[in-house]
Amino acid sequence: MSKMALSASIILRQxxxxxxxxxxxxxxxxxxxxxxHDDQAVLPRLPVPQLDDTLNKYLKTVKPLVTDxxxxxxxxxxxxxxxxxxxxxxLQNKLINRAEATENxxxxxxxxAAYLDCRGPLVVWSSPGLVFPLQEFRTLDDQxxxxxxxxxxxxxxxxxxxxxxxxxxxxxxxxxxMSQYFKILGTCRxxxxxxxxxxxxxxxxxxxKHIVVAHNNHFFKIDVYGKHGEPLNVRQLVHQxxxxxxxxxxxxIPVGILTTQNRNVWGKAYxxxxxxxxxxxxxxxxxxxxxLVALDGPVVNPTGNIMTDAALSCVHGYGPQGxxxxxxxxxxxxxxxxxxxxxxMTYEHTPAEGPPVANLMDHIMDYINSGGDKSExxxxxxxxxxxxxxxxxxxxMFNINPDLKQDIEEAKVALESLVGDLEMTCxxxxxxxxxxxKSQKLSPDSFIQMAIQLAFYRIHNEPGAHYESASTRKFLxxxxxxxxxxxxxxxxxxxxxxxxxxxxNEKTAALRSAIEAHKNYxxxxxxxxxxxxxxxxxxxxxxxxxxxVPTLFMDVGYLRSSHMRLSTSQVPARCEAxxxxxxLVPDGYGCCYNPRSDAIFFGTSAFNSSPETDSAxxxxxxxxxxxxxxxxxxxxxxxxxx
Ligand code: COA
Numbered sequence: 339m340s341k342m343a344l345s346a347s348i349i350l351r352q353x354x355x356x357x358x359x360x361x362x363x364x365x366x367x368x369x370x371x372x373x374x375h376d377d378q379a380v381l382p383r384l385p386v387p388q389l390d391d392t393l394n395k396y397l398k399t400v401k402p403l404v405t406d407x408x409x410x411x412x413x414x415x416x417x418x419x420x421x422x423x424x425x426x427x428x429l430q431n432k433l434i435n436r437a438e439a440t441e442n443x444x445x446x447x448x449x450x451a452a453y454l455d456c457r458g459p460l461v462v463w464s465s466p467g468l469v470f471p472l473q474e475f476r477t478l479d480d481q482x483x484x485x486x487x488x489x490x491x492x493x494x495x496x497x498x499x500x501x502x503x504x505x506x507x508x509x510x511x512x513x514x515x516m517s518q519y520f521k522i523l524g525t526c527r528x529x530x531x532x533x534x535x536x537x538x539x540x541x542x543x544x545x546x547k548h549i550v551v552a553h554n555n556h557f558f559k560i561d562v563y564g565k566h567g568e569p570l571n572v573r574q575l576v577h578q579x580x581x582x583x584x585x586x587x588x589x590x591i592p593v594g595i596l597t598t599q600n601r602n603v604w605g606k607a608y609x610x611x612x613x614x615x616x617x618x619x620x621x622x623x624x625x626x627x628x629x630l631v632a633l634d635g636p637v638v639n640p641t642g643n644i645m646t647d648a649a650l651s652c653v654h655g656y657g658p659q660g661x662x663x664x665x666x667x668x669x670x671x672x673x674x675x676x677x678x679x680x681x682x683m684t685y686e687h688t689p690a691e692g693p694p695v696a697n698l699m700d701h702i703m704d705y706i707n708s709g710g711d712k713s714e715x716x717x718x719x720x721x722x723x724x725x726x727x728x729x730x731x732x733x734x735m736f737n738i739n740p741d742l743k744q745d746i747e748e749a750k751v752a753l754e755s756l757v758g759d760l761e762m763t764c765x766x767x768x769x770x771x772x773x774x775x776k777s778q779k780l781s782p783d784s785f786i787q788m789a790i791q792l793a794f795y796r797i798h799n800e801p802g803a804h805y806e807s808a809s810t811r812k813f814l815x816x817x818x819x820x821x822x823x824x825x826x827x828x829x830x831x832x833x834x835x836x837x838x839x840x841x842x843n844e845k846t847a848a849l850r851s852a853i854e855a856h857k858n859y860x861x862x863x864x865x866x867x868x869x870x871x872x873x874x875x876x877x878x879x880x881x882x883x884x885x886x887v888p889t890l891f892m893d894v895g896y897l898r899s900s901h902m903r904l905s906t907s908q909v910p911a912r913c914e915a916x917x918x919x920x921x922l923v924p925d926g927y928g929c930c931y932n933p934r935s936d937a938i939f940f941g942t943s944a945f946n947s948s949p950e951t952d953s954a955x956x957x958x959x960x961x962x963x964x965x966x967x968x969x970x971x972x973x974x975x976x977x978x979x980x
Contacts, residue, residue, distance in 0.1 A: 382813055384816055402828070448871075451874065467682055468695060468916075482583070495701045550623065552632045556733065592662070600752070611742060636676065646762050696909050696910065761953050792835055803898065902922045
């Protein structure tokens with residue numbers, strides 16, 4: 339791969355990780371659907387950071403990852419790039435003009451660069467899994483009952499979305515942009531041969547009234563509203579789900595597996611599929627549905643860790659030997675209800691980050707835990723009503739010609755190798771949670787990030803470039819900025835922790851200083867003043883103007899500091915759940931966490947093909963790091979009190 343292509347692919351990969359139909363090809367409209375709450379138009383606009391600030395910050399983040407000689411070279415390149423009257427200033431002016439002309443200078447660029455232009459498979463490389471609190475199902479009834487409650491809970495949530503009553507989120511005193519909540523129901527990514535598009539059917543004049551249920555690779559359309567627009571209740575939904583199961587006892591040809599392919603390959607097969615009227619109509623029902631529910635069988639090749647088994651089912655459905663054909667990965671929301679109680683969701687990242695999706699899950703779990711779909715009075719009322727005529731679930735038919743059969747076989751082979759490569763270790767760390775960290779007057783998120791830095795250093799004896807997502811939703815249509823968690827201070831801290839001779843007070847001082855440096859970066863990032871999105875903007879401004887991509891993007895300092903060996907994210911949830919995803923780079927780790935008061939849930943991943951990385955070793959190093967960090971804080975306090 340050429341240097342330029344490599345740097346482009348790295349920058350593109352960084353985003354992965356997360357009637358009136360609006361299409362992405364009309365870029366001005368995609369990310370700028372009207373926000374959920376009418377008063378949100380007053381949200382501040384994403385700023386264009388000052389050029390010098392970004393370049394100075396950038397140099398600081400490169401320093402721990404290169405040799406002195408390499409750093410000197412990077413400094414020279416940055417100096418030339420940012421010289422007054424130089425290329426960076428011309429590009430900066432273009433960004434300023436763009437910011438004046440749009441509601442968010444980055445959002446449409448981001449949607450394409452981070453998602454729709456990416457040609458790799460969604461599975462493993464882009465779509466995260468979200469594992470719900472583990473359930474135990476003994477019978478088919480248990481499984482169908484739970485699935486029905488998940489559906490009813492989501493329809494209940496949809497009422498809040500439709501009525502614009504989802505409580506507006508805040509970060510400190512800032513109100514957050516809620517537009518992502520608008521974009522997750524009734525949405526689907528559509529494959530293209532060079533670029534995908536996204537369609538928001540939920541926002542059309544005739545929004546969908548159905549869901550699609552997958553079982554044994556068959557797809558069924560189920561209308562989920564009665565004659566008067568009332569959502570079906572749990573009893574009715576169970577009835578419909580049972581009908582689906584009874585009519586799909588043998589596996590169908592796994593047409594859904596095509597959605598796991600490289601996007602160009604899927605884009606071509608999709609065009610072929612659509613030539614047949616029946617296929618076209620079936621796919622449109624899947625694309626238009628409010629969400630999809632996959633009823634799966636038991637875990638395939640259990641790992642011995644039920645959290646990991648559930649995570650794998652959400653991330654890749656155990657591949658072609660499992661339930662990967664029982665999915666439509668282009669669909670934004672896809673619930674997965676396993677036979678024995680592995681329950682979760684896989685979500686297509688283009689329209690939203692994890693928090694709105696985790697919020698939906700919390701709503702569903704609250705809904706279920708508070709007694710299912712109805713109060714006792716409502717149940718009685720329901721029983722008095724005449725049973726409504728339920729239309730039978732409609733089987734969505736596919737005609738698969740020999741060429742498409744061949745495409746499906748090729749998709750199976752490609753997916754098998756991807757699935758064989760991914761390994762995950764998911765766990766609940768029970769040593770302590772946010773409460774202990776707060777009691778030390780430290781930021782829980784920064785503390786966990788530094789534990790991840792230390793774990794990496796402990797294993798590899800060198801620092802790893804480290805991506806954490808920060809939300810920029812305090813700005814109109816804001817998405818994310820990268821927190822570059824690897825810093826000069828984090829490396830000093832890791833070395834201090836691994837130095838057996840160093841006194842404990844020096845270790846805690848290094849910890850506090852590393853946390854402070856991280857917290858400062860977080861503050862910049864959430865205020866839209868990080869490094870990565872600004873550099874991306876400058877690069878895209880150059881490309882859009884037909885200029886050469888500046889040398890800065892091909893320099894070792896840029897390549898090393900963007901090769902994110904640690905791809906991490908905090909996705910908090912009120913219930914015992916966690917999100918998980920694959921690494922960003924072949925020799926990296928994925929690590930997503932849900933910090934709770936007295937425990938932390940982690941979903942970690944690595945690739946088997948890398949001889950250097952292993953998620954079980956990473957877990958061990960991470961747990962050891964967290965415990966040692968607690969230990970030094972406690973010991974230092976005891977010493978101080980003596
Ligand atoms: N002493 C005591 N308490 C502290 C503290 C300190 N020094 N620093 C922070 N805290 C408290 C905070 O007040 C907060 O309290 P709360 O639980 O009552 O709200 C809590 O600790 C958590 O704060 P902190 O751990 O610092 O982080 P955060 O919640 O601000 O999260 C980010 C930091 C970067 C994760 C967050 O800003 C963000 O951007 N989240 C979205 C990430 C995202 O989009 N992920 C999905 C990608 S798909």
